[in-house]
Amino acid sequence: MNTVTLTIDGQKVTVPENTSILDAAKKAGIDIPTLCYFPDQNIKGNCRVCVVEVEGSRTLAASCSTPVNEGMAVKTWSKNVMNARRTIVQLMLADHDEDCNECVKNGVCELQSLAQRLNIQHNPFKNILKPKPIDTSTPSLIRNPNKCVKCGRCVDMCQETQQVGILFDAYRGADSEIVSGLGKYLSDAGCILCGQCSTVCPVAAIYENDETDKVWQAIFDTSKRVIVQTAPAIRVSIAEEFDMLPGTVALGQLAAGLRRLGFDDVFDTDFAADLTIMEEGHELLDRLQHGGMLPMITSCSPGWINFIEQYYPDLLPHLSTCKSPQQMFGSIAKTYYAQKIGLKPEDIFVVSIMPCTAKKYESGRPEMNDSGVRDVDVALTTRELARMIRQAGIDFTALPEEPFDEPLGISTGAGAIFGATGGVMEAALRTVYEVVTGNTLPSLDFTDVRGLKGIKEASVDLDDVKVNVAVAHGIANAKKLLELIRNGAADYQFIEIMCCPGGCIGGGGQPYRTTNAIRQQRIKAIYEVDKAMPLRKSHENPAVQALYEEFLGRPLSEKSHHLLHTTYSNRQH
Amino acid sequence: MSDLTVKRLTQRCGDIDPRDVSEYISTGGYKALVKALLTMKPQGVIDEVKASGLLGRGGAAFPTGLKMQMVHDTPGDVKYVVCNADEGEPGTFKDRYLMEGDPYQLVEGIILAGYAVGAQKGYIYIRGEYDRAIELMKNAVEQTRKIGYLGNNILKQHFNFDIEVRSGAGAYICGEEFALIESLEGKSGRPRYKPPYPPVSGLWDKPTLINNVETLANIPYIVSNGSKAFRSVGTDNSAGTKLICLSGNIANRGVFELPFGITLKDIIYDIGQGVPGERELKMIQIGGASGSCIPSDMLDVKLDFADMKKNGLSMGSGAIIAFDDSRCVIDIVKSLLKFFAHESCGKCTPCREGNPQLYNLIDDFSKGSATPSHYDVLQSLTQTMQQAALCGLGQSSPMPVVSTLLYFKDEYDMHINGRCPAGICSSTNGGEII
Structure with missing residues (x-):
């Protein structure tokens, strides 16, 4: 690789050619402030916060978009740089709803921290914001254009990574706006509510619909039995909210924290993930044996369901009819578990902690009432849970490790890996193989389907029947597989699709500023959780076995169909 | 008409039927194209343009030959020439004059540029409000195609080149080269960051020569008559002529082709005949809406890129707007x-x-x-x-x-x-x- 040597603030730095000044400075230990820049995204170069002086240049250079040259002399801090950076941030603040106290991002806002970092204590510019309506049209996301700084990170996410493409730059000059669906509200714009935009927004222009107050009300209501379930991906991300390193596993602390918040039962969505494998695995076998629609595609990711229902409704028969683990949990909690503890479904309040904003929409779908009442009452994101823990004054880092409650807190490693892309596939293969062949798997690790590669493939021999599987994460990758299916060119029997890049560990409800590097750390952590579990196959989960014996009968039974399966609808615009 | 004006770029404007290709040819048109294709290598054309000292007329005054060389030297089978005819600068109407008066000269300039840099396709992006210019340029392209100077194997040489006329939709920003390129690609007209510059990665990310109308219209003269003849008018560092648009509080408004080297005073008082009525000249703005505003006692500055730069001014698009003392x-x-x-x-x-x-x-x-x-x-x-x-x-x-x-x-x-x-x-x- 060719290298380039330049000086930055008098320091000689050697970096590979085509490195940006921003990255070269990082190597020299200089942290240039940025705003529109986001790791893994296209370089936008539009906020101009990262400008630096390049010797011999008439203008300042945006360090994110300017590649280094041999012999280049860069000054990252000077009178001109200070004036430009300050003025730019002041200009942004002067076209921004500056009511920081009532802002969900107060304290975690990148604009706020930039202003602080640049020591902005007054603003010579008049605020010229023309207030626009706030979009509260969906149960998942709130879009507040009055906070928007037009950095374009959400647009890049929606257009490039997810390729759903409903967020656009619109209008020009001071009227510039980022709009959804040519000016429509999110609910009518074809949004899939994945919330990836909200994880990259530097301000509070788009964020999760905060429902923590509903949960507090339920907790404080003594007549309610408040049950919490927590998704596989939360245990490997929640620690980041409390300044611990990405990839920290906080399983026991999570259970302890939930208990301290006042939940009556601290259960685990991993249990429902194991249950999903039982149902979905048997559904696959049924389709393979009885000429059902193949390839069968997983259905646990509600953003993915929102996508296929709106954009590829012709392929809906390929979807597994299984509800997602969140919803299976809800209906089992309000039927099986309710009977066990002698309560009626309406006396139980089910809260789920999800890495996901689309889960909020899913839990409110009218068909998700199989217990007779709404199966899951509130779905909170990781970020909202962290907010509750801080509100209650719990020092998360000091919490002891505690177990989950029985029986719906009993789970296996197979349930845990649902949180990472390829995990559902791997968990399914572990069970399907043993059910079909009657043999014990020599190795439980299907490493071909792990990791951040966009589309992953594997083949498994099931008693002389070769089953080809594929895994895609992120809608851009999912679309490639869907086009293959549409064109009859997909030689697969089973496909796992997760809406978000990296799977649920990279979900739209996870801590802000999730990058691919952070996704890698969370994935590593989730396989550590799997490895450490005494049981790693869903069909060996004793609580799941008991559920079938005591209540459901067998996978795909009539009762299972009623409580654990669902239907989809064509929602094409 | 003042005798300071020159008839070079504008020699045919008003004298020929802009629809009729035969009138262009009978007045020496397409001579340069024949000469270049039959007797010159692409590098020869670039060398001649370099020697002419032609500087870009769109505002930045970048050496045209150097830009051509960059496009020529960037590896790639597909290259483009884009003519920036999105003349939106307030007070500027020279490109319109050239397109309406002598559309074939521009077509010839674009073909020559395409030959020089190794492009196969040219685009003329014209301001949407310029109905007549759009129609005349489309006609000129069509007529030129009919006589075989556009299309495959032009003049039986291994040179294929065609031109497409596109119109803008009213955004000033699309005069900015990358915004124009984005617009040509069907996106909203917003600039890209630089580098990379268009000669390396322009239209559809291919090497692209993008030049103003007036710049490209100068190329046939340079190729026909040689760089020496081109330099016979103008100054050492500003060769040739410049189209100047006079407007505002001035008696004689319009487009004038002027030799570099005359003073702003010559332009205001000789060409423009000064401020009408009993009023005094207060200020002129030179170069367009983003040009410098200077007082009437600074008019000794020469129409010359270097002299203007020395005085903190920029030629810009060549617009000069005069303001009298009734203005604030x-x-x-x-x-x-x-x-x-x-x-x-x-x-x-x-x-x-x-x-x-x-x-x-x-x-x-x-x-x-x-x-x-x-x-x-x-x-x-x-x-x-x-x-x-x-x-x-x-x-x-x-x-x-x-x-x-x-x-x-x-x-x-x-x-x-x-x-x-x-x-x-x-x-x-x-x-x-x-």
Whole structure:
């Protein structure tokens, strides 16, 4: 690789050619402030916060978009740089709803921290914001254009990574706006509510619909039995909210924290993930044996369901009819578990902690009432849970490790890996193989389907029947597989699709500023959780076995169909 | 007509039927194309343009031959020539004159440029309001195709080239080269960051030569007559002629082809016949809406890229707007800023937010609510925009403010003290501004 040597603030730095000044400075230990820049995204170069002086240049250079040259002399801090950076941030603040106290991002806002970092204590510019309506049209996301700084990170996410493409730059000059669906509200714009935009927004222009107050009300209501379930991906991300390193596993602390918040039962969505494998695995076998629609595609990711229902409704028969683990949990909690503890479904309040904003929409779908009442009452994101823990004054880092409650807190490693892309596939293969062949798997690790590669493939021999599987994460990758299916060119029997890049560990409800590097750390952590579990196959989960014996009968039974399966609808615009 | 004017680029304008290719040919048209294709290598054409010293006429005055060389030298099978005919600069109407008066000359210039850089396709991106120019250029392309100078194996050589005419949709920003390229690609017209520059990665990310109408229209003359003949008019560092558009408070308005080297005084008083009526010249703005505003005692500056640069001026598009003493500097600057705030694409912060704030600050002067501290804010804001905006629009839109603060500071001071000497800012309340 060719290298380039330049000086930055008098320091000689050697970096590979085509490195940006921003990255070269990082190597020299200089942290240039940025705003529109986001790791893994296209370089936008539009906020101009990262400008630096390049010797011999008439203008300042945006360090994110300017590649280094041999012999280049860069000054990252000077009178001109200070004036430009300050003025730019002041200009942004002067076209921004500056009511920081009532802002969900107060304290975690990148604009706020930039202003602080640049020591902005007054603003010579008049605020010229023309207030626009706030979009509260969906149960998942709130879009507040009055906070928007037009950095374009959400647009890049929606257009490039997810390729759903409903967020656009619109209008020009001071009227510039980022709009959804040519000016429509999110609910009518074809949004899939994945919330990836909200994880990259530097301000509070788009964020999760905060429902923590509903949960507090339920907790404080003594007549309610408040049950919490927590998704596989939360245990490997929640620690980041409390300044611990990405990839920290906080399983026991999570259970302890939930208990301290006042939940009556601290259960685990991993249990429902194991249950999903039982149902979905048997559904696959049924389709393979009885000429059902193949390839069968997983259905646990509600953003993915929102996508296929709106954009590829012709392929809906390929979807597994299984509800997602969140919803299976809800209906089992309000039927099986309710009977066990002698309560009626309406006396139980089910809260789920999800890495996901689309889960909020899913839990409110009218068909998700199989217990007779709404199966899951509130779905909170990781970020909202962290907010509750801080509100209650719990020092998360000091919490002891505690177990989950029985029986719906009993789970296996197979349930845990649902949180990472390829995990559902791997968990399914572990069970399907043993059910079909009657043999014990020599190795439980299907490493071909792990990791951040966009589309992953594997083949498994099931008693002389070769089953080809594929895994895609992120809608851009999912679309490639869907086009293959549409064109009859997909030689697969089973496909796992997760809406978000990296799977649920990279979900739209996870801590802000999730990058691919952070996704890698969370994935590593989730396989550590799997490895450490005494049981790693869903069909060996004793609580799941008991559920079938005591209540459901067998996978795909009539009762299972009623409580654990669902239907989809064509929602094409 | 003053005898300072030259008939070179404009030699046919008004004298031939712009629809009829035979009239172009009978007046020496397409001679350069035949000469180049039959007797010159592409590098030979580039060398001739380099030797001519032709500088880009769109505003940046980049050496045209050097730009051609960059496109030529960038590896790639697919290359483009783009003619920037999105003439949206207020007070500028020279490209329109060239396209309407002699459309074939531009077509010939584009084909020659395509031959020189190794392109297969040319685009002419014309301002949407220029109905007549669009129609005439489309006709010129079609007629040229009919006689075989566009298409495959032109003049039986291994050179295939065609031209497509596209029209803009009314956005000033699409005169910026990358915004224009984005618009050609079917996207909204917003600039890209540089580098990479168009010669390396332009239209569809391919090497692209993008030049102004007037620049390309000069190439047939250079190829036909040679660089020496081209340099016979003009100065050492500004060769040839320049089309100047005169407008505003001046007697003789219009487009004039002028030799480099004459003074601004020659242009205003000889060509333009001075300010009409009993009025005095107060200020001229040179180069377009983002050009410098200078007082009447600075007119000894020569029409010459180097002399103008030395005096802090820029040729820009070649527009010169005259303002007499009935006009208020603050009011003029304010209307220019309103234009920029409206035409900013909104992509980068300094331009999107800076122009409306600049407008507000100047508006404070016209309302009499400005204070001396406004000068500090104007200083840091204009500097930020000039140094940190993404493209030329945001970098140059503060120029009217910066130049009037330099040359007409007293008028700003008077407004702080509640007085508008031209009586414009006070017109609604009888002489006193609030």
